[in-house]
Amino acid sequence: xxxxxxxxxxxxxxxxxxxxxxxxxxxxxxxxxxxxxxxxxxxxxxxxxxxxxxxxxxxxxxxxxxxxxxxxxxxxxxxxxxxxxxxxxxxxxxxxxxxxxxxxxxxxxxxxxxxxxxxxxxxxxxxxxxxxxxxxxxxxxxxxxxxxxxxxxxxxxxxxxxxxxxxxxxxxxxxxxxxxxxxxxxxxxxxxxxxxxxxxxxxxxxxxxxxxxxxxxxxxxxxxxxxxxxxxxxxxxxxxxxxxxxxxxxxxxxxxxxxxxxxxxxxxxxxxxxxxxxxxxxxxxxxxxxxxxxxxxxxxxxxxxxxxxxxxxxxxxxxxxxxxxxxxxxxxxxxxxxxxxxxxxxxxxxxxxxxxxxxxxxxxxxxxxxxxxxxxxxxxxxxxxxxxxxxxxxxxxxxxxxxxxxxxxxxxxxxxxxxxxxxxxxxxxxxxxxxxxxxxxxxxxxxxxxxxxxxxxxxxxxxxxxxxxxxxxxxxxxxxxxxxxxxxxxxxxxxxxxxxxxxxxxxxxxxxxxxxxxxxxxxxxxxxxxxxxxxxxxxxxxxxxxxxxxxxxxxxxxxxxxxxxxxxxxxxxxxxxxxxxxxxxxxxxxxxxxxxxxxxxxxxxxxxxxxxxxxxxxxxxxxxxxxxxxxxxxxxxxxxxxxxxxxxxxxxxxxxxxxxxxxxxxxxxxxxxxxxxxxxxxxxxxxxxxxxxxxxxxxxxxxxxxxxxxxxxxxxxxxxxxxxxxxxxxxxxxxxxxxxxxxxxxxxxxxxxxxxxxxxxxxxxxxxxxxxxxxxxxxxxxxxxxxxxxxxxxxxxxxxxxxxxxxxxxxxxxxxxxxxxxxxxxxxxxxxxxxxxxxxxxxxxxxxxxxxxxxxxxxxxxxxxxxxxxxxxxxxxxxxxxxxxxxxxxxxxxxxxxxxxxxxxxxxxxxx
Numbered sequence: 012x013x014x015x016x017x018x019x020x021x022x023x024x025x026x027x028x029x030x031x032x033x034x035x036x037x038x039x040x041x042x043x044x045x046x047x048x049x050x051x052x053x054x055x056x057x058x059x060x061x062x063x064x065x066x067x068x069x070x071x072x073x074x075x076x077x078x079x080x081x082x083x084x085x086x087x088x089x090x091x092x093x094x095x096x097x098x099x100x101x102x103x104x105x106x107x108x109x110x111x112x113x114x115x116x117x118x119x120x121x122x123x124x125x126x127x128x129x130x131x132x133x134x135x136x137x138x139x140x141x142x143x144x145x146x147x148x149x150x151x152x153x154x155x156x157x158x159x160x161x162x163x164x165x166x167x168x169x170x171x172x173x174x175x176x177x178x179x180x181x182x183x184x185x186x187x188x189x190x191x192x193x194x195x196x197x198x199x200x201x202x203x204x205x206x207x208x209x210x211x212x213x214x215x216x217x218x219x220x221x222x223x224x225x226x227x228x229x230x231x232x233x234x235x236x237x238x239x240x241x242x243x244x245x246x247x248x249x250x251x252x253x254x255x256x257x258x259x260x261x262x263x264x265x266x267x268x269x270x271x272x273x274x275x276x277x278x279x280x281x282x283x284x285x286x287x288x289x290x291x292x293x294x295x296x297x298x299x300x301x302x303x304x305x306x307x308x309x310x311x312x313x314x315x316x317x318x319x320x321x322x323x324x325x326x327x328x329x330x331x332x333x334x335x336x337x338x339x340x341x342x343x344x345x346x347x348x349x350x351x352x353x354x355x356x357x358x359x360x361x362x363x364x365x366x367x368x369x370x371x372x373x374x375x376x377x378x379x380x381x382x383x384x385x386x387x388x389x390x391x392x393x394x395x396x397x398x399x400x401x402x403x404x405x406x407x408x409x410x411x412x413x414x415x416x417x418x419x420x421x422x423x424x425x426x427x428x429x430x431x432x433x434x435x436x437x438x439x440x441x442x443x444x445x446x447x448x449x450x451x452x453x454x455x456x457x458x459x460x461x462x463x464x465x466x467x468x469x470x471x472x473x474x475x476x477x478x479x480x481x482x483x484x485x486x487x488x489x490x491x492x493x494x495x496x497x498x499x500x501x502x503x504x505x506x507x508x509x510x511x512x513x514x515x516x517x518x519x520x521x522x523x524x525x526x527x528x529x530x531x532x533x534x535x536x537x538x539x540x541x542x543x544x545x546x547x548x549x550x551x552x553x554x555x556x557x558x559x560x561x562x563x564x565x566x567x568x569x570x571x572x573x574x575x576x577x578x579x580x581x582x583x584x585x586x587x588x589x590x591x592x593x594x595x596x597x598x599x600x601x602x603x604x605x606x607x608x609x610x611x612x613x614x615x616x617x618x619x620x621x622x623x624x625x626x627x628x629x630x631x632x633x634x635x636x637x638x639x640x641x642x643x644x645x646x647x648x649x650x651x652x653x654x655x656x657x658x659x660x661x662x663x664x665x666x667x668x669x670x671x672x673x674x675x676x677x678x679x680x681x682x683x684x685x686x687x688x689x690x691x692x693x694x695x696x697x698x699x700x701x702x703x704x705x706x707x708x709x710x711x712x713x714x715x716x717x718x719x720x721x722x723x724x725x726x727x728x729x730x731x732x733x734x735x736x737x738x739x740x741x742x743x744x745x746x747x748x749x750x751x752x753x754x755x756x757x758x759x760x761x762x763x764x765x766x767x768x769x770x771x772x773x774x775x776x777x778x779x780x781x782x783x784x785x786x787x788x789x790x791x792x793x794x795x796x797x798x799x800x801x802x803x804x805x806x807x808x809x810x811x812x813x814x815x816x817x818x819x820x821x822x823x824x825x826x827x828x829x830x831x832x833x834x835x836x837x838x839x840x841x842x843x844x845x846x847x848x849x850x851x852x853x854x855x856x857x858x859x860x861x862x863x864x865x866x867x868x869x870x871x872x873x874x875x876x877x878x879x880x881x882x883x884x885x886x887x888x889x890x891x892x893x894x895x896x897x898x899x900x901x902x903x904x905x906x907x908x909x910x911x912x913x914x915x916x917x918x919x920x921x922x923x
Contacts, residue, residue, distance in 0.1 A: 037172040038070045041165050045145065046072050048161055053148040054123075057133070057169065058086055059141040066094070066142055076123075086142065091116040093130050094142060101132045101139055105159055107151060127151040131163060135170040136678065140177075143169070171675065178674075191215060192341055197635070199349040200513060206242065208353060212319065212346040213244040219339050220305075220331055222321055224248055227309075228270065229317035238270055238317060248324055249299070261295050273306045274315050279340060281305045283330065300324045305331070307340060309347040316350055319343050352501070401464070401484045404471065405434045412479065421486055423457040438482075454484065463491045504575040506553055507560035515574035515582060519634035522586045523627060530627035531594045532634075533583040533656075534641035535601070538619045538649070540579035543611075546803075551611045552579075555618065558611075562604040567597060582638060591658075594624060598656050621648035622656035630659045674726050676712065681736060686710055688743055689911035692921055693762070693882060693904045696896060701921045703760035703794070705904060706744035707911050708736070728768055737769045738778055745786045745793060747914050752792075755923045762794040764826060767801050776815045783819070790820030794845070798826050802841060810841060817842045824882070829870055838877060846874045850885020850905070856894055864894065871900045 042055050049055075056071035068081035076084060088095040093114040097104055106112045106128045109120050115128055125146045133141040143166050145152065195215045202208045209227050217223035223246035231237040240258045243251040268290045273280055283303045285291040291304065303323035309316040321339075331339075401418030403411050414429045422429070422437060429437070439455035454462045466484035470477045499505075502514040510518065522530055537559065544552040556579065563573045563581065572584040585597060601622065608615040623645025631637040644659040680686055690704040710718040727733040741763050748761040769775060783790050795816065802809045802825070813823055824845035825838075829852055838846075848870050855863040867883075874881035883895050886905030895903060912920065 034172060034176040035070060038169055041169045041172070042070055042072055044165050045143075045162055048165070049145060049152065049154065049158055051147065051150065051152045051154075052129075052145045053150075054144070054146055056081055056084070056144045057141055058084075058144070059173075060139070069141070087116070090118065093128070094144075097130045097132050097142060098139065101134045101137070103129070103131045103159065103163055105129045105154060107153065124149040127153070129154060129159065129162065131166045133166055133170045133173060135167075135174050138174075140170055140173040174678075175675065191219070192338065192345070193639075195342055196345050199345055200516075202349060202353075205350060205353050208346060208349045209242050210245075212342060213242075213246075215342045216319065216321065216339055217244060217246060219335050219342065220321055222323065224322045224324055226254065226320045226322075227317060228320060229309075230274070230315065238267075238274070241317065257295075257298060261292070261298065267292055269304070269306060270318065273308050273318050277308050277310050277315060279305070279307045279336070281331075281336075307343040309343060309350065311344075311347040311351040314351070316347055316354070319346075401486075402481065403429065403434075403437075404479055404481050406479045407477075409434050411437070418484070421456075421462065421484075422454065428457075434482075452484070462486060463488050507557055507575050509560050509564075509581075510572060510574045512574065512576055515572065515576075515584070516634050518572055519584055519637070522584065523632075523634060525587075526628070528587040529590065530637075531585040531588055531597075532625045532627070532637040532641045533585070533594075533597070533601075534576075534623040534625075534638065534645045535581040535583065535620045536645050536649070537579040538621055540618070543616060543618070547611065547614060547616075551614065551616075554611045555609055555616065558609050559618075563601070566600040566604055571597070576638075582641070591626075594626075598622060598624075621645050623648060623659065624656060625659040673718075673723065674730065677710075677723055677726055677730075677732060680710055680712075681732075681739060683713075685712060686736065686739065687913070688740060688747070689913055690747075690761075690917050691904050691911040692909050692917065693902060694908045695901055696892065696903055697901045702758065702902065703762060704748075704917065705762040705796075705911075706740060706764075708740050709911075724766075728766060731768065733766045733768045734772060737766055738782075741779070742782045742786070745782055745788050748792060749786050749788045751918070751922060752788075754918075759922075760792045760794055760822070762796050762824065764796045765801075770797065770801055770809075770812065775812065776819070779816065779821060780819050783821075791822060794822040794824055796824045796826040796847065799828060813842050824880075827884075829866060838873070838879075843879065845880035845882060846870060847882045847884050848900075853883050853885045853891055853895075853905070854887065856891055867894075868898055871895075871898045875899070 038057050042057060045055050046052060054072060054076065056076075057069050058066040059069045061067050066086040068084040071081045074080065086094045088098065091114075093104060093106070093112075093116070096114060104114075106115060109115055109125050109128055115125070119125065120128075123146070126149060127147055129145040129152070131143040132139055133143060143162075145162065195211060198211050199208060202211060212227070213223070213225050216225055223244050225244040225247065227241045227243075228238045229241040231239055240255055243249060243254045245251075247254070269280060269282070272290070281304075282288050282291060285296045285301055285304060286293060291301075295301075296304075299322070301322045302325060305321040307319040307321075309318055401415065401421050403414035403418050406412050411429050411432055411434055416426070419426060419429060437454050438452065452464050452466050454464050456462050463486070464484040465487050466482055469481045469483070471479040471481055502511060503509065504511045519530075519532075522528075537555075540552065540555070543555055556575070559581065560573070560575065563583065567573055567583055568585065570586055572586075574582045574584070576582050583597070583601075585594060588594060601620065605618060605620050608617050610616075623641040623643065625631060625637045625640040625644060627637055630640045640659040644657045647657040648655045687709045689707045689709050691707060692701045693703040693705060694700070695702050708720060708724075710720075710723055712718050724733070727736055744761050744763050748759060751759050765775075772778070779793070779795075783793065802813070816823060822844045823842065824847055825843055826847045827849040828846045829849050848867060852863050852867045852870075856867060871881050880902060881900055882902040882904065883891075883900055884904055886892055886895065886903045886907045888907060891905075892903070892907060895901075909917075909920070
């Protein structure tokens with residue numbers, strides 16, 4: 012009955028862990044279970060670590076100890092040597108008689124007359140989460156081993172609960188950081204002045220770092236090395252007036268080594284203690300009261316605009332988490348891009364205003380000249396003819412009465428040819444107003460082309476009566492072109508000529524005003540684009556983005572809108588669609604354009620894209636929500652390789668409880684012996700005999716049954732569990748092979764897959780060598796399999812690691828060959844022994860399909876020429892077998908021969 016009650020409590024706590032977000036509630040249940048289980052225990056306390064390394068009481072029984080609440084109680088390891096030992100060893104320690112043991116805190120033993128004491132660590136995967144103490148007030152607990160193990164079971168549940176809370180907090184922080192960055196970017200797009208942009212930056216940087224002592228220093232555009240203070244956060248401990256005045260007095264910025272280092276390196280610099288570093292200006296730091304500083308460069312398109320300075324005025328050191336630093340840098344980068352746009356616009360507007368002012372001054376002067384020309388003085392006529400602006404007169408009938416040479420030249424007429432013609436021949440359009448306040452007119456030239464001019468119309472009066480008008484004008488074609496360029500830069504992506512995010516939002520807003528129509532938003536992200544930039548260079552990446560944009564323009568419907576969101580992300584808006592069928596037709600067209608290689612200056616690159624789709628009005632009422640939801644669906648598509656798509660579902664914004672439960676179960680699977688290894692035979696088809704096996708990991712869940720590797724391997728990769736699991740597979744596969752050797756199967760080898768995470772471990776070679784020595788297995792019988800993408804990711808490191816493995820005698824094979832981002836030429840540079848042809852090529856071999864047959868034949872021939880073994884995976888039919896035999900490929904594996912088998916079944920079928 013007692014065990015049944017215990018299991019019921021454990022089940023109840025497990026349910027709370029999986030359904031309750033409140034950590035305190037779960038841990039209170041753990042304390043309650045322990046106190047009810049160990050009735051002789053007078054006090055139970057759970058202590059959690061603090062930022063300063065101490066442990067503070069969190070929950071426990073009773074609520075008050077010696078007049079203090081539990082959260083007022085701190086464990087002092089200086090006195091409590093028992094707690095110190097538990098922390099260091101992470102092992103349970105039971106002291107049945109405190110009078111015979113000096114480790115417990117003597118002050119507590121004396122005050123509470125403690126006779127016996129049990130201390131336990133709350134830990135999981137070697138990570139310490141807290142401490143648990145059980146003790147009496149004068150009557151020893153006399154705990155049995157079974158009771159201690161029971162308490163440990165409850166404490167383990169506390170460890171799982173704390174780990175879950177930690178993981179959920181981390182996930183929530185990531186989502187909050189992404190939303191904060193989205194909010195910052197959105198608000199920047201609505202800022203019209205530099206001060207608004209800087210204020211937004213101050214707000215979000217201060218929010219992330221919890222420090223509002225922030226200032227911005229900008230480079231002088233006339234002298235790039237000179238940097239000057241520009242603005243200070245309104246929430247700073249200094250006023251901006253005093254801040255500016257002090258900078259001017261001390262002349263801090265001009266030759267400050269730290270500022271210059273940030274500008275030259277374009278990298279952030281953190282100095283926790285300015286007086287322990289020679290670079291800062293110590294006099295300025297004393298004046299401002301600065302104890303530590305963190306400087307972020309404002310960089311956009313490789314150009315430094317200035318820097319953001321966050322300073323610490325407290326006595327404590329300057330410390331920020333890595334995630335806060337990365338988020339702050341992203342905020343500063345977005346700010347730099349907005350500042351760059353506003354600086355460019357201000358510069359252009361200044362030039363235009365200066366030129367406009369010049370024209371107005373000249374027009375005023377010309378009006379005076381024209382007034383004098385009414386008397387037709389020879390002297391004044393000479394002045395008219397020498398004017399650089401166009402001038403012509405119009406009588407009351409609308410005919411041109413005179414014109415100067417400049418007007419004839421600009422309009423393309425011969426001397427005197429305009430006299431007597433109607434003014435409508437020249438003034439052929441209604442006047443307009445430019446964004447800068449001038450009157451803009453379109454004049455018609457003699458050849459019928461249009462000339463953009465700025466003009467002034469003045470009346471000619473004689474004796475108080477209007478007898479005509481004088482028109483003075485100037486060619487502003489070049490300025491109009493400049494205005495168009497400014498407008499283009501504001502609304503279009505300069506790299507791809509596609510609408511940018513600002514223009515897309517504007518167009519999408521107008522489309523959604525028609526509530527009756529259905530609209531689809533497609534969010535595209537290029538897979539492995541970073542690999543193109545890293546391996547070929549950013550210029551190749553730019554070529555790829557332009558080519559993707561060109562292909563999208565060709566295949567999307569006429570009424571659709573393609574836009575570049577930034578980086579390698581694109582958006583396609585499909586307005587007024589009839590249903591999902593219209594969307595899928597466009598998705599098929601997009602898949603087609605990514606099925607063909609991209610030629611980048613002689614380099615052929617295959618790139619796929621992941622597509623997320625949201626629908627109006629089902630998935631959102633405004634453009635921002637639709638784009639965000641399409642983005643969320645896109646990440647679901649990335650779970651599958653190749654060009655794929657997913658429609659948005661509401662649960663995509665939140666991690667499902669099932670996923671969390673699966674991750675928690677995977678943490679325990681290795682300890683609970685739920686993992687197993689199946690073996691697929693590798694056959695020499697010439698003799699129909701087994702030459703080796705491939706070890707394949709399987710997870711048999713106690714309630715869910717067989718879990719697909721596609722579901723749990725990505726989780727193992729993300730959490731880092733793949734490293735201990737991979738080592739377990741390697742060790743047990745070698746042990747099984749050694750057993751088969753001892754039974755007489757001396758020539759048999761075993762192939763084991765290595766994940767990317769395993770291959771990045773510094774001690775991989777030492778682990779492999781240790782296992783071979785422990786098992787007493789000759790290294791040539793162990794074959795390690797790597798994918799193409801793994802070995803191409805970091806060639807230098809890969810070659811070095813592979814050579815070290817080869818030195819100890821291990822064989823190396825490339826798995827899934829033909830599907831990765833690589834060229835055949837790289838093979839000769841790597842110390843490999845075999846190629847494994849990906850099953851996708853084998854399964855698609857048909858009499859009417861020459862492409863896969865040709866690829867397979869090429870791989871076989873290449874391997875043979877390089878003296879490499881070649882193994883065909885996924886052989887399922889007699890037709891595939893015959894084709895491979897005809898190409899002298901004899902080593903095969905696949906369902907045609909056998910499905911993966913457990914060790915006992917494989918021995919019974921193939922071995923002696």
